[in-house]
Amino acid sequence: MNDLCRLSAIEAAKKLARREVTATQYLKACLARIDEREKDVRAFAHLGREQAIAAAKALDSGPVRGPLHGLPVAVKDIFDTRDMPTQGGSKVYVGHQPLTDAACLALAKHAGAYLIGKTVTTELATFPPNETRNPLNLAHTPGGSSSGSCASVADFMVPLATGTQTLGSTVRPAGYCGVIGYKPTYNLIPKKGVWADSDTLDTVGLIARNVPDAALFAAGMLRYSGLMVPDNGPGTAPRIGICRTHMWDKAAPEMKAALENAAKALSAAGATVKDLALPEGFQALTEAQQHVAIWEIGRSLAYEFFEHGNKLRPALRDRCAKAYEVKPEDYHRSIALGREYRQRVAHAFGDCDVLLTPAATGEAPKGLESTGDPSFCSMWTFLHVPCVGMPGGKGPNGLPLGLQVVGKLDDDARTLAWAHWIHQRIWT
Amino acid sequence: MNDLCRLSAIEAAKKLARREVTATQYLKACLARIDEREKDVRAFAHLGREQAIAAAKALDSGPVRGPLHGLPVAVKDIFDTRDMPTQGGSKVYVGHQPLTDAACLALAKHAGAYLIGKTVTTELATFPPNETRNPLNLAHTPGGSSSGSCASVADFMVPLATGTQTLGSTVRPAGYCGVIGYKPTYNLIPKKGVWADSDTLDTVGLIARNVPDAALFAAGMLRYSGLMVPDNGPGTAPRIGICRTHMWDKAAPEMKAALENAAKALSAAGATVKDLALPEGFQALTEAQQHVAIWEIGRSLAYEFFEHGNKLRPALRDRCAKAYEVKPEDYHRSIALGREYRQRVAHAFGDCDVLLTPAATGEAPKGLESTGDPSFCSMWTFLHVPCVGMPGGKGPNGLPLGLQVVGKLDDDARTLAWAHWIHQRIWT
Numbered sequence: 001m002n003d004l005c006r007l008s009a010i011e012a013a014k015k016l017a018r019r020e021v022t023a024t025q026y027l028k029a030c031l032a033r034i035d036e037r038e039k040d041v042r043a044f045a046h047l048g049r050e051q052a053i054a055a056a057k058a059l060d061s062g063p064v065r066g067p068l069h070g071l072p073v074a075v076k077d078i079f080d081t082r083d084m085p086t087q088g089g090s091k092v093y094v095g096h097q098p099l100t101d102a103a104c105l106a107l108a109k110h111a112g113a114y115l116i117g118k119t120v121t122t123e124l125a126t127f128p129p130n131e132t133r134n135p136l137n138l139a140h141t142p143g144g145s146s147s148g149s150c151a152s153v154a155d156f157m158v159p160l161a162t163g164t165q166t167l168g169s170t171v172r173p174a175g176y177c178g179v180i181g182y183k184p185t186y187n188l189i190p191k192k193g194v195w196a197d198s199d200t201l202d203t204v205g206l207i208a209r210n211v212p213d214a215a216l217f218a219a220g221m222l223r224y225s226g227l228m229v230p231d232n233g234p235g236t237a238p239r240i241g242i243c244r245t246h247m248w249d250k251a252a253p254e255m256k257a258a259l260e261n262a263a264k265a266l267s268a269a270g271a272t273v274k275d276l277a278l279p280e281g282f283q284a285l286t287e288a289q290q291h292v293a294i295w296e297i298g299r300s301l302a303y304e305f306f307e308h309g310n311k312l313r314p315a316l317r318d319r320c321a322k323a324y325e326v327k328p329e330d331y332h333r334s335i336a337l338g339r340e341y342r343q344r345v346a347h348a349f350g351d352c353d354v355l356l357t358p359a360a361t362g363e364a365p366k367g368l369e370s371t372g373d374p375s376f377c378s379m380w381t382f383l384h385v386p387c388v389g390m391p392g393g394k395g396p397n398g399l400p401l402g403l404q405v406v407g408k409l410d411d412d413a414r415t416l417a418w419a420h421w422i423h424q425r426i427w428t
Numbered sequence: 429m430n431d432l433c434r435l436s437a438i439e440a441a442k443k444l445a446r447r448e449v450t451a452t453q454y455l456k457a458c459l460a461r462i463d464e465r466e467k468d469v470r471a472f473a474h475l476g477r478e479q480a481i482a483a484a485k486a487l488d489s490g491p492v493r494g495p496l497h498g499l500p501v502a503v504k505d506i507f508d509t510r511d512m513p514t515q516g517g518s519k520v521y522v523g524h525q526p527l528t529d530a531a532c533l534a535l536a537k538h539a540g541a542y543l544i545g546k547t548v549t550t551e552l553a554t555f556p557p558n559e560t561r562n563p564l565n566l567a568h569t570p571g572g573s574s575s576g577s578c579a580s581v582a583d584f585m586v587p588l589a590t591g592t593q594t595l596g597s598t599v600r601p602a603g604y605c606g607v608i609g610y611k612p613t614y615n616l617i618p619k620k621g622v623w624a625d626s627d628t629l630d631t632v633g634l635i636a637r638n639v640p641d642a643a644l645f646a647a648g649m650l651r652y653s654g655l656m657v658p659d660n661g662p663g664t665a666p667r668i669g670i671c672r673t674h675m676w677d678k679a680a681p682e683m684k685a686a687l688e689n690a691a692k693a694l695s696a697a698g699a700t701v702k703d704l705a706l707p708e709g710f711q712a713l714t715e716a717q718q719h720v721a722i723w724e725i726g727r728s729l730a731y732e733f734f735e736h737g738n739k740l741r742p743a744l745r746d747r748c749a750k751a752y753e754v755k756p757e758d759y760h761r762s763i764a765l766g767r768e769y770r771q772r773v774a775h776a777f778g779d780c781d782v783l784l785t786p787a788a789t790g791e792a793p794k795g796l797e798s799t800g801d802p803s804f805c806s807m808w809t810f811l812h813v814p815c816v817g818m819p820g821g822k823g824p825n826g827l828p829l830g831l832q833v834v835g836k837l838d839d840d841a842r843t844l845a846w847a848h849w850i851h852q853r854i855w856t
Contacts, residue, residue, distance in 0.1 A: 096527060097527075098527075099524060099525075099526075100731050101731045101735070102731070103624075103727060103728050103729070103730045103731055104730075105731075106730040106731035106733075106734050106735060107727060107730045107734075109734070110730065110734045185763075187627040187628050187724075187763075190624065190627060190724065190727045190728045190730070191624060191627050192623065192624035192627075192728040192729075192731075193731070195620065196531075196618065196619060196620035199615040199618060199619050199620075200615050222727065223752050224756050226756050296615075296618065299531060299535060299618045299650065300531050300618045300620040301531070301620075302531045302532075302534040302535045302538065302618070303528050303529050303530070303531055303533075303534035303620075303621070305534075306534050306535075306537070306538045307529070307534060324651050328652050328654050328841075332838040333838075335613075335615075335838055336837065336838050339767075339770055339771065339837070340771065342767055343767065343768065343771045409764065409767070410760040410761075410763055410764050413756075
């Protein structure tokens with residue numbers, strides 16, 4: 001492997017900006033890695049090799065365009081791209097070619113990034129899996145729905161990728177693949193041109209191999225430099241609440257151990273670490289979130305369900321039909337509960353800066369039949385809080401155990417800095 | 429004019445379901461009205477005559493499909509439609525043909541509706557106006573951004589139309605044109621396939637000539653029959669808070685008089701009517717909403733701004749550039765303020781069921797250079813509450829003075845029923 005493809009995005013961006021490495025050289029390293037590994041990993045639904053080469057060449061022949069200059073981005077296949085097909089992992093959209101770029105991709109391009117290809121998603125970013133394998137162990141799922149985005153970053157094919165999260169679709173697969181999955185505060189990254197499943201839950205997420213890279217991606221894209229992780233870190237060690245949540249019984253023993261071990265390591269490293277039990281009431285968010293997801297996903301996928309139902313997998317078709325069984329009063333009550341708890345969640349942190357909690361029940365499951373259980377993510381998605389998924393230990397199969405750092409609403413910049421501090425200390 | 433096109437949607441739906449009128453007959457009446465008036469009103473960016481005729485014929489030759497059977501719908505030109513162009517009132521999208529239908533249109537079609545054409549929007553549903561005129565006085569604006577949707581419904585071209593609201597784009601033009609503009613609780617109608625301006629603010633709205641029609645449209649689309657206005661009304665007369673808001677000085681004398689007259693008429697009709705001053709603090713929402721709108725609109729329109737800036741009108745281009753001048757701390761503080769006040773707004777209603785407040789500063793302005801001032805709408809959009817715009821008096825030019833009934837979050841069904849009760853008593 002050409003070592004260039006192992007650079008962090010931050011390191012690569014520095015070399016690219018100084019012209020120590022050309023965009024073309026860097027791309028070649030990424031493409032070589034893809035050529036070496038893609039037949040096994042199957043991260044890409046479409047590789048835009050020619051477009052990427054042309055984009056890199058254009059960047060090399062012009063001025064440095066911005067903080068993302070020369071960085072290739074892999075794009076989940078539910079983001080519209082004007083020069084690559086967008087097929088959503090669905091038979092409904094075979095060969096579908098959008099006419100525009102999603103807003104967040106236009107923003108990234110304006111900051112100097114370019115697109116290298118479209119990554120495999122589960123069917124319409126819901127639950128039925130597609131072909132991607134976990135690059136750390138090909139017999140295991142990479143998780144989903146942002147399957148190919150997490151796999152491609154984990155396997156050094158690209159430094160950065162886009163994802164989305166409706167239940168646990170960025171944070172969970174990032175944990176399974178041992179990379180960083182940053183789900184910002186709801187609506188921080190614009191959703192225009194990103195295919196919706198649930199307007200209340202959908203959040204654009206970013207995937208990278210370390211937290212400063214994810215922060216650079218967000219900062220460059222949004223033209224919001226304050227999101228960058230400061231070179232000298234967050235200033236002080238964070239106050240961390242260890243949050244087992246009402247899902248704790250779902251966690252595998254090794255996941256429970258990983259959280260306990262992380263708590264000890266972080267305490268030993270100087271953080272204030274305490275157990276943080278969420279107040280009574282938060283457990284109701286799980287059922288509420290399910291009502292919202294079922295009601296909204298079915299309606300958002302009305303075109304696919306009503307017009308092309310025979311091209312949907314039966315499990316997704318059944319789920320869409322269930323949307324009309326949710327009682328309106330349950331939907332409204334659930335929406336109201338989410339709104340109420342968004343107001344309460346900061347208080348629930350007590351004096352903690354961030355919470356540390358599992359990103360999944362355990363390692364990536366074996367087989368490709370399921371992308372795993374989103375239970376440990378969906379409440380936080382519903383609460384709209386920023387989450388940073390990361391590996392935090394290893395399980396019996398040698399695969400990562402994903403943890404996530406959960407921040408307060410709108411507190412993305414500090415959450416990223418603290419997440420970096422934590423990541424450095426629990427995963428080396 | 430063939431009187432069929434003057435039927436309410438409820439009346440038409442009944443006749444269509446009983447086959448007393450065929451969909452083709454009803455469509456012919458609508459098309460005749462369009463043919464008579466469109467050269468003056470200019471409501472349509474694209475008339476899908478052939479597709480509509482084929483759809484009506486298909487409906488006539490099959491079973492009754494649902495509660496919207498046989499109703500033609502005019503669609504704001506930022507909703508994706510697979511068999512009509514979607515051009516967004518923008519030079520960037522001339523001839524643009526999407527490949528799918530927006531989710532809410534697929535839902536409406538499944539309930540038996542069909543599409544008749546695409547209606548003129550301001551440029552990308554922001555503020556620069558396009559060619560539509562107010563059908564009540566062609567020298568005046570119909571308002572915007574849902575200009576053609578409100579004009580076409582007001583002029584009896586169609587019974588129902590779709591709109592969106594980011595600041596005041598459904599409720600205000602409805603008031604200017606003398607029709608009903610229903611902006612539901614945020615996210616109630618799915619946004620998939622509707623072009624975004626601001627993820628925090630954008631809400632799909634519906635336009636009709638009376639409240640039960642708008643309710644039928646929403647109920648049929650969402651498969652949520654509880655939204656229908658009961659035949660015998662809301663049961664009891666509503667408790668109405670007359671809410672002048674901190675914008676009151678912006679209201680023209682005739683608008684102030686219209687609200688006072690409405691209060692008297694409603695009281696005389698048996699409603700409990702009281703003055704309702706919003707608590708201190710709500711006025712801060714206006715500035716906060718502006719920060720959110722400017723930050724988000726510029727980023728949502730990144731593709732258009734960065735890739736096709738020369739095709740945007742200078743005023744919109746300048747507005748997009750301003751997105752990067754909003755300070756992140758102002759954006760985050762504003763988002764947090766909106767979230768906080770969404771939790772407070774129900775309490776601010778006191779014991780009132782709904783509020784009555786202006787939908788605009790006065791009549792539709794003369795000329796087509798501006799679509800009017802959204803000041804009286806934007807706070808409610810930011811609060812995500814359901815609003816029903818309606819005419820509530822006449823101004824010096826004989827044009828309607830729009831008022832709006834504002835409900836509590838998630839309380840759309842009752843808000844619609846009370847809005848109908850109010851509409852019947854202030855506009856006859």
